[in-house]
Amino acid sequence: MDKTPDPIQELVAAARRKQILDAATQVFAEKGFHRATVKEIARVAGIADGTIYTYFASKTEVLLGILHRLNESTEREQQLTPEREQDLRAFFTTYLRQRMALLWPNAEVFQAVLPEMLVNEELRALYYQQVLVPTFTVAEHSLRTQRGAGQVQSLDVSLTARAIAGLLLGLLTLQLLGDEVIAQRWEELPEVLTSLLFDGLQPGKETTHE
Amino acid sequence: MDKTPDPIQELVAAARRKQILDAATQVFAEKGFHRATVKEIARVAGIADGTIYTYFASKTEVLLGILHRLNESTEREQQLTPEREQDLRAFFTTYLRQRMALLWPNAEVFQAVLPEMLVNEELRALYYQQVLVPTFTVAEHSLRTQRGAGQVQSLDVSLTARAIAGLLLGLLTLQLLGDEVIAQRWEELPEVLTSLLFDGLQPGKETTHE
Amino acid sequence: MDKTPDPIQELVAAARRKQILDAATQVFAEKGFHRATVKEIARVAGIADGTIYTYFASKTEVLLGILHRLNESTEREQQLTPEREQDLRAFFTTYLRQRMALLWPNAEVFQAVLPEMLVNEELRALYYQQVLVPTFTVAEHSLRTQRGAGQVQSLDVSLTARAIAGLLLGLLTLQLLGDEVIAQRWEELPEVLTSLLFDGLQPGKETTHE
Amino acid sequence: MDKTPDPIQELVAAARRKQILDAATQVFAEKGFHRATVKEIARVAGIADGTIYTYFASKTEVLLGILHRLNESTEREQQLTPEREQDLRAFFTTYLRQRMALLWPNAEVFQAVLPEMLVNEELRALYYQQVLVPTFTVAEHSLRTQRGAGQVQSLDVSLTARAIAGLLLGLLTLQLLGDEVIAQRWEELPEVLTSLLFDGLQPGKETTHE
DNA sequence: AATGAATGAGAATTCATTCAT
DNA sequence: TATGAATGAATTCTCATTCAT
DSSP states (O other), rough: OOOOEEEEEEHHHHHHHHHHHHOOOHHHHHHHHHHSOOHHHHHHHSHHHHHHHHSSSSSSHHHHHHHHHHHHHHHHHHHOOOOOOOOHHHHHHHHHHHHHHHHHHHHHHHHHHHHHHOOOHHHHHHHHIIIIIIHHHHHHHHHHHHHHSSOSSOOHHHHHHHHHHHOOOHHHHHHTOOOOHHHHHHGGGGHHHHHHHHSSSSTTOOOTTO | OOOOHHHHHHHHHHHHHHHHHHHHHHHHHHHHHHHSOHHHHHHHOOOOHHHHHHHOHHHHHHHHHHEEEEEEEHHHHHHHHHHHHOHHHHHHHHHHHHHHHHHHHHHHHHHHHHHHHHOOOHHHHIIIIIHHHHHHHHHHHHHHHEEEEEEEOOHHHHHHHHHHHHHHHHHEEEEEOOHHHHTTTTTGGGHHHHHHHHOOSSTOOTTTTT | OOOOHHHHHHHHHHHHHHHHHHHHHHHHHHHHHHOOOHHHHHHHHHHHHHHHHHOOOOHHHHHHHHHHHHHHHHHHHHHHHSSSSSSSHHHHHHHHHHHHHTTTHHHHHHHEEEEEETTTHHHHHHHHHIHHHHHHHHHHHHHHHHHHSSOOOOOOOHHHHHHHHHHHHHHHHHTTOOOOHHHTGGGGHHHHHHHHHHOOOTTTOOOOOO | OOOOOOOHHHHHHHHHHHHHHHHHHHHHHHHHHHHHHHHHHHHTSSOOHHHHHHHSSSSHHHHHHHHHHHHHHHHHHHHHHHHOOHHHHHHHHHHHHHHHHHHTTTHHHHHHHHHHHOOOOOOOOIIIIIIIIIHHHHHHHHHHEEEEOOOOOSHHHHHHHHHEEEEEEHHHHHHHHHOOHHHGGGGGGHHHHHHHHOOSSSSTTTOOOO
16 A cells, blocks of 8 residues: 555656656757647657656646756755865866856756746746855855955955856856857856956956966 | 828827837736736736737737837947046946946846747847847957057957856846845946956955055 | 718719729638628728728628629619520520620629628528529520420420529639639630530430521 | 557547538538637537647648548549440439439538638639549540440530539539529439430420430 | 547637727 | 727637546
8 A cells, every 4th residue: 555665666767757857858948938848848758748747747847857957966066166276266267167067068958947937936936046045155155265265355255156157147148049159169268257357357467367 | 002101190109019018028027928918918008909919910029029129228328338438447337337227127128038039049139139249249349449558458359248248147147036135236236346357356456456 | 960962972972882892892702701801801992991881881791782783783684685586596695695794704793702692691592582583583484485485395494594594603613613624715605505505415416406 | 659550549530530520511511611610610529629629730621621521422423423325315314313412412511611612722722623623524534435426416525514513513502592492303403404405495306305 | 657639728819890080 | 981090809729737548
């Protein structure tokens, strides 16, 4: 009478979930949440429409499932963050490179999920709490640590963390909006951004770093 | 056979268009493009459903109408951009303040329009060509001018312009995603960002500007 | 308080009616009753939508108007029928030629009106009473007269009259359905049909008439 | 990935198609194509609106479906046509009787489909190619054969075939337009028409056939 | 568990008709 | 009378979700 948590069943179920979420991510990204139909997702996943409802209660839950998966992978990344002190500048470049390497393949997920988030309270809250807050927290903590060590000047930690996060988010968005310069030179961005954030716009300072 | 362009009729028609676009902007922002119904837009505009089709061929055309309006106001702003040389830093703060003052009230429009843009090729192309390209062009030109005058160090103009645009776009997006810090401290951002971009993250430089 | 039957006004009104009916005939024939819009009819007539309602109570009434006009012209034709006794055969050819000359230009009207008649009781009754019944009556009378004069064999007058009417109606319909043979050889039909109806299909009789 | 054509499913699907086409034929005939609503067709078929779209892509496709069915049954009839030589006259009566027996029960279909055909290019072409052309071809062939055998006088085969087809079509149309004489005496028509076409209108010939 | 046909609520759009100007 | 913008009922079609097999 009890649920027998058959481990094999669970593996199969997990695989099906992944299958569905992968398909949904692709279709949501291509067509957007509303234009994407459950039928199409099922087709891409290679299963019948109805089967999706064995694993997810609704189309919206599928989107939430994508978000949760994103969240899990984000959590794993968080650790990557504060590497040991080398040159702070070098560290920062590495950090950016890491984050962007994570952002790039998730661009599709982001594209799938962002629009609906702007509109769906529940989704937005979930994403904010589970992805953004931890990101900010880690970043703020990192900044504070560096500042304490005198590595970073005394700036507004909260807003700076958000500015850096926003910078990446914004660049990703611009790329999704069709900017080819960003798309083609994505690799160069970590360096350019590091230069921008360390040397600033003002001249005569680039010598400072050296 | 010809239309006699009765100026009074035109005024009335323009007012109706505005009425519809205002209502649509609000409803799209609240519910997103798809969840927003024509009926609801009409209700908010205080007219009958069918009347919308006297002014716009389809729901999508209403969205395009919003975009065109945004485009027009953006065009007007572009001129504001390169103000007189004072302290470059002060100029930059002012510039950011202007742009953000424009962004803030248009947040709703942006929220209404962005999601659909990520998914609708035509819309995306339109926005990119009519809003982003001019913005980048102006910004790049400005940066080049300053650099020529030795005011700005030798950096990658294209990517830097995009970085700054992306920074603002990303911060706006974060705010739309529910970040209250940004929402509450929006006013402070120009200063903080100027500081970030001029002084950089590295310590010991804040004295440079003084 | 009374209606002043200003004769000039009446002329103008009659002209407007004609203008509208002409336009409606054309548009109904092209698009069918339902696909034809009042707006389109008005456009073709060169007036505003609303104006049509000054002259006709509804779109259906416009169709009825077309039918009435057809009826009037049909009435006028009826007289043409029983021409002088010459060779009966020659008379019949002439008769067919006349009727077909009337049918041909009215093909458009017929196309406009027939489909709706098959579906609209009122319209059907009207057409039947005002166009078909008189036609049959005249034809039957004519047949009876000829038969009395020994010119026509003793056949079923009612059904024969209908057969001849149906023959013309059917050929017209076939042509409207796209038969190019009929369209191109419309002129020859009176002779061919006369031959068919007088000589019959059986061989060895064609000599009879000679 | 492939569809396994489950024969039971196919039977069920075929039954549903028939169910829908039957209902549509009835409703189209009663109300005409445009006044007929999908909702009404579904109601008559005893299914939900949406179900119709599982089997037909659009309302127009339902009409095409009716036409295809008509076409298939017409194809089957074509074979019936040229029966063995007996008295040619008797043959012709039989032929007419057959065709009219086919026409009569299809009157409803014809009524449903004709009006839209007069207006819809695609439909018209389809009907012409698939129903009329084969009919003419068979009829012309039959006439030529008979003529070759000296059974039929030397007449214009093309136009004669069309005249006979038009005769039946026209009589059917007159009946649909409400002529009660034709409706009540439908059974007698083959004889009367045979008499008309063999004996002709001219007197003195009725003896020929005897 | 998987299937996919059936469901029916809901949405965009059309258009005959009205009516203030 | 003429106009044509406004109206809103009505219609086609879509698609998330259910459920019998």
